[in-house]
Structures are given as C-alpha cells and as structure tokens.
Amino acid sequence: MATVIIPTPLRKFTNNTAKIDINAETIEETVRELTLNFPDLKKHLLDEKGQIRSFINIFVGDNDIRDLQQEKTSVKKDTLISIVPAIAGGR
Amino acid sequence: MNYSAIQFSKEELARYNRHIIIPEFGLESQQKLKAAKVLVVGSGGLGSPVLLYLAAAGVGTLGIIDFDVVDDSNLQRQILFGVESVGIPKVEAAKKRLQALNPHIKIQLYNAQLTSKNALDIIREYDVVADGTDNFPTRYLVNDACVLTGKPNVYASIFQFEGQVSVFNYTKKNGETGPDYRDLYPTPPPPGLVPSCAEGGVLGVLPGIIGSMQASETIKVITGIGETLSGRFFIFDALNFETRTFKISKRTDNPISGKNPTIKELIDYEQFCGMRIVEKPIKEISVKDLYDWQVKGEKFQIIDVREPHEYEIVNLGGELIPLATVTANADRIDRDKKVVVHCKMGGRSAKAIRELEEKYGFDNLYNLKGGILAYIDEVKPELTKY
Numbered sequence: 001m002a003t004v005i006i007p008t009p010l011r012k013f014t015n016n017t018a019k020i021d022i023n024a025e026t027i028e029e030t031v032r033e034l035t036l037n038f039p040d041l042k043k044h045l046l047d048e049k050g051q052i053r054s055f056i057n058i059f060v061g062d063n064d065i066r067d068l069q070q071e072k073t074s075v076k077k078d079t080l081i082s083i084v085p086a087i088a089g090g091r
Numbered sequence: 092m093n094y095s096a097i098q099f100s101k102e103e104l105a106r107y108n109r110h111i112i113i114p115e116f117g118l119e120s121q122q123k124l125k126a127a128k129v130l131v132v133g134s135g136g137l138g139s140p141v142l143l144y145l146a147a148a149g150v151g152t153l154g155i156i157d158f159d160v161v162d163d164s165n166l167q168r169q170i171l172f173g174v175e176s177v178g179i180p181k182v183e184a185a186k187k188r189l190q191a192l193n194p195h196i197k198i199q200l201y202n203a204q205l206t207s208k209n210a211l212d213i214i215r216e217y218d219v220v221a222d223g224t225d226n227f228p229t230r231y232l233v234n235d236a237c238v239l240t241g242k243p244n245v246y247a248s249i250f251q252f253e254g255q256v257s258v259f260n261y262t263k264k265n266g267e268t269g270p271d272y273r274d275l276y277p278t279p280p281p282p283g284l285v286p287s288c289a290e291g292g293v294l295g296v297l298p299g300i301i302g303s304m305q306a307s308e309t310i311k312v313i314t315g316i317g318e319t320l321s322g323r324f325f326i327f328d329a330l331n332f333e334t335r336t337f338k339i340s341k342r343t344d345n346p347i348s349g350k351n352p353t354i355k356e357l358i359d360y361e362q363f364c365g366m367r368i369v370e371k372p373i374k375e376i377s378v379k380d381l382y383d384w385q386v387k388g389e390k391f392q393i394i395d396v397r398e399p400h401e402y403e404i405v406n407l408g409g410e411l412i413p414l415a416t417v418t419a420n421a422d423r424i425d426r427d428k429k430v431v432v433h434c435k436m437g438g439r440s441a442k443a444i445r446e447l448e449e450k451y452g453f454d455n456l457y458n459l460k461g462g463i464l465a466y467i468d469e470v471k472p473e474l475t476k477y
Contacts, residue, residue: 008251008330009291018331055280059337067340082335084326086276087250089293091135091159091169091225 002030002079009085013040022081027058028071030081045083055086094119094126097151103195107149120314121149127313130154130217132205132233134185136298137223137247137305139171144306145221146189146196150313153189154217156201157181168295205229207357210236221245221309223302227279228360234259234272235357238347243312243321246272247305252294252330254301257339258308260348261321269321270341271348279364297329373444376431376457378466384429391429396443397463401435405475407463409433417443421451433459433466435477 001021006014014020015038024030031052035042047053058065059082065073075081099107099121107121129150131138134157145153161169161176161184176184182200189198201213205224214220214236222233222244230248237244237260244259259271304325311317324337347354376384384391393409394417395402402411412420414434424430424447432440440458447453459466467474 005333005335008253008328018328053280054278055276057275057337059335062336062338064337064339066342067338082326082337084255084324084337086227086280087248087253087255088227088230088279089225089248089250089291090133090137090223090298091165 001077002075002081004030004034004081004083007083007085009087010041010044010083013044014038025074026071027060027065027073027075027081030075031058031071044085057084058082059084094122097122097125099125100195103149106193106195110148115316116314120316123314124149124310125151127219128152128154128217129219129221129309129313130156130214131221131223132156132229133223133225134169134171134181135159135165135223135225136168136249136293137302138185138221139169140299140302141221141223141306141309142171142185142189143192144303145309146193146198148306148310149193150196150309152197152199152217154199154201154213155182155185156203156205156213157185158202158204168293168298170299205232205236207232207360210357211240214240214242217242219243219245219309219312221247221305223247223298223305227364230272231279231363232357232360235347235354238271239355239357244271245305245309245312247301249293249297249301251291252297252328254297254304254327254329256301256304256308256320256325256327257323258312258319258321261312261319263321264315268341268348270339271345273345273347274342275324275339277342277345281365294329300329301327373441373448374457375460377460378469381431381459381466382470384431389429391431392425394424394430394432394440394443395434395463396432396439397434401477404477405463405467407433407466414439414443418446418450421447421453424453424456426453426455428455429457430455431457431459434462436462436464438462 001023004020004022006018022030022033024033060073060079110116110121111118127150129145131142134155159181161172161179161181163177171185171188180202182202186198186200210232220237220242243261246259247256262268308320311319324339327334343350393407395409395411396414396417398413432444434440437460444456444458467476
C-alpha cells in the first residue's frame with residue numbers, strides 16, 4: 001500500500017484528501033488506480049496520449065521517476081509517492 | 092568577484108558583527124556579500140523578505156526589477172510596504188524602505204517588466220539572480236536568461252499553502268553546472284489549468300517563510316559556504332507542516348542546456364506558455380502557383396483588399412474591395428470557384444479571409460503568400476514596386 005501525497009492545487013479533485021493509500025506495484029498502476037477513483041484528476045495528470053504531463057513531476061521517495069524507470073518504476077508497501085506540479089506564484 | 096580588497100567602516104563592522112563572529116562565515120564571507128551584485132526579479136511576496144534580508148545582510152548591490160504599483164491587496168504579505176506606499180511604484184517604495192534599513196548598500200532600480208529584449212543586458216550586470224516573479228512566462232524567461240549568461244538562479248515559488256525552492260544553473264567549484272528550471276519542468280501548464288496567486292490566493296506568511304529560504308540560499312551561493320539546493324528541489328506544505336527535498340538532475344534533452352541545445356537566444360515566452368492564441372490557419376497560395384493558374388487559364392477570381400491609391404500604382408487585375416469594406420461586399424465574392432485574396436504583403440488579406448470565413452462561411456478563399464510584392468519579385472519584376 002503506497003501512499004500518494006496530493007499537492008494543494010489538485011486536492012479539489014480528491015475530495016480535499018492530501019494522502020491517499022493505493023494498492024499498486026508500479027507508478028503506472030498507481031496513476032491508473034488514482035484516476036479511476038478520482039476521474040477529475042485524469043486530465044490534470046495525463047495528456048491526451050495518457051502520458052504524465054510535463055509540468056507534473058512524480059517522485060518516489062526522494063527520486064524523480066524520470067531518473068528511475070519512469071512509469072514502470074516499482075513501488076513498495078511503504079513507498080511515499082509525491083505528485084509535484086509546477087507553480088509560479090511569487091507575489 | 093574580487094572581494095579581498097573590500098573594506099568596512101566602523102559602523103559596518105558593528106552592524107555585521109553577528110555574521111563575522113560565526114567561524115564558518117567570518118570577515119571573508121562578509122566581504123563577498125559586500126562585493127556581490129544580486130538582481131531580485133519581482134518585489135512582491137517573495138521579493139519582500141528576500142530584499143529585506145539581503146539588504147540587512149549587507150549585499151553590496153541590489154537590483155530590483157518590477158513594473159507594478161503598490162496596492163492595498165499587497166499588504167497582507169508584501170512586508171516591504173506599508174499604507175504610505177499604496178499607489179507608489181514598488182521599486183521606489185522598496186528602495187526607500189531598504190535604504191532606511193541599510194544605508195551602506197547600493198540599490199539599482201528597474202521600474203519595468205523583464206522581457207526578452209532587456210533580460211540579458213540587465214542580468215549580465217549581476218552575479219546572482221533571485222526569481223520571485225508570479226507567472227510562467229517570466230519563470231522561463233529568467234531561467235533561460237540565467238543559463239545564457241551563466242548566472243545562478245535562486246528559485247522560489249508559492250501557491251496557497253505550498254512553496255518550492257531550488258538553486259538552478261549553479262556551477263560548482265569543480266566546474267559542473269547543476270540542473271535548471273527546464274530540467275525540472277520541461278514545459279509550463281496550459282494557461283488556466285494552474286491558477287495564479289491572484290486567482291487562487293496565498294497564505295500571507297508563506298512568502299515570508301519561502302522567501303527567507305531563498306535569501307538564505309542566495310547568501311550561500313555568494314559566499315560559497317555550506318551546500319546549496321543545487322540538484323535538489325525543496326517543497327513545503329504549510330497546511331500539514333510537511334517538508335520534502337527531492338533529488339533532481341540534468342536532462343540530456345533540455346532544449347537550452349542539454350546535449351543538443353536548440354534555444355540559443357531568448358524566445359517569445361508568452362507564446363511558449365500558450366498565452367497568445369494561435370489563429371486558425373487559413374489556406375494559402377504561393378505566387379508561383381498563382382502564376383501557374385494564370386498560365387493554365389484556370390477559373391478563379393482575384394480580390395484585391397488594398398486601398399484605391401495602391402491599386403492605381405500596380406495591380407493584378409483583381410476586383411478592388413478595400414479591407415474595411417470587405418464584409419459589406421461579400422456578395423461580390425464568388426462562392427463556386429477558387430478565390431485568391433491579396434494585398435501588398437499578405438497581412439490584410441489574411442484578416443479579410445478570416446472575417447469572410449467567420450461571418451459568411453466561405454471555404455474557397457486562398458491568401459496570396461507575400462502579397463503583390465512577392466508576385467512582382469518572383470513572377471513579374473517589370474511591374475512597379477511601391
């Protein structure tokens with residue numbers, strides 16, 4: 001059961017839930033499970049081709065999945081998965 | 092940065108005493124701060140604490156660029172300003188406050204927007220950039236300008252209860268340069284998907300927390316003490332009080348600093364971020380193809396949307412319907428054969444076609460690429476150019 005941390009801007013699509021436990025073996029499965037349960041999340045996480053959008057980064061533990069096996073990156077029971085979208089505020 | 096000759100007055104030594112007595116910091120780091128020139132982009136939520144702390148810390152030259160005027164809604168978080176600053180340009184109000192805090196430093200103001208035109212010239216004058224802007228186009232502009240000029244970019248951004256901090260394009264003593272913003276986020280979200288602070292709000296104290304970290308990283312970049320956030324990406328969630336620090340790395344396909352860079356100068360960042368609506372493409376015809384049609388005796392109509400005095404100078408024998416009158420004269424345009432619409436260079440005719448397609452549903456209009464000038468250049472040089 002990996003834990004996914006949902007960032008503030010996306011919490012409105014997860015009933016304001018910040019942490020969601022997902023039963024999955026890979027990031028791909030995690031995203032599939034997540035968007036199945038929260039369909040509104042889908043267009044924010046994935047593009048038309050089903051790829052993770054380039055302004056969304058997913059980290060498994062401390063590491064960027066782009067430095068691991070991308071969507072094929074495996075997740076374990078106690079893995080912490082962070083979804084971190086680009087934000088640009090400063091004023 | 093030549094700092095060894097930097098001297099301090101008695102007042103300055105007293106002011107910076109708490110820095111100088113830290114063993115890892117010492118007089119040398121204080122000299123480096125005084126020799127340093129830092130450009131702070133945006134003097135709002137993040138810029139306020141960054142500027143206040145860097146001024147207090149004794150950074151010798153602070154550049155401030157902002158085009159905004161202080162507004163009542165700024166005072167909830169932009170601690171540089173008070174009620175007396177409302178209505179005054181931010182850079183001016185900031186300078187007044189910072190100079191009162193530390194008269195020993197120089198402050199350079201740019202009451203302007205950072206753009207692709209001025210960014211390189213301004214940033215070149217500084218050693219370090221602290222980015223506290225509030226929109227994606229400027230984020231990418233600051234990043235690219237820093238990469239192109241080889242300056243470290245101390246980055247922070249905020250939204251509602253969350254903040255992000257990193258140090259981009261930082262070159263270590265061994266000559267290795269760390270990741271930049273494009274390594275972290277290759278492209279921005281489409282407009283409207285991620286709201287700005289103006290639309291989504293921000294907890295007033297959040298820029299204070301995140302901006303202070305940005306100031307701290309700036310001081311580390313200048314003095315070389317400790318380990319900066321280069322190659323790491325820090326995020327803070329004030330709501331749940333959670334912090335996380337991720338590892339980030341350079342990507343070979345980065346378009347400005349990867350293996351085969353394609354961006355070699357600053358681009359149009361509004362367009363890159365999709366802020367500028369791309370107009371629906373219209374059908375075009377080249378002057379050579381038009382000539383082919385003429386030679387083959389193909390049936391088509393030519394509409395000239397220029398003004399009568401231009402038509403008098405030179406024309407292609409088309410029907411003259413000036414742009415301003417084109418929709419009123421739509422009934423003069425054929426619907427059952429191809430219609431070539433032209434002007435001098437192709438701009439007005441494109442507009443005419445869009446209007447006609449939109450209002451009257453024409454689908455047989457072709458814009459003459461390059462207009463009558465291209466036709467003269469490539470087909471009939473004997474005609475009069477104007």
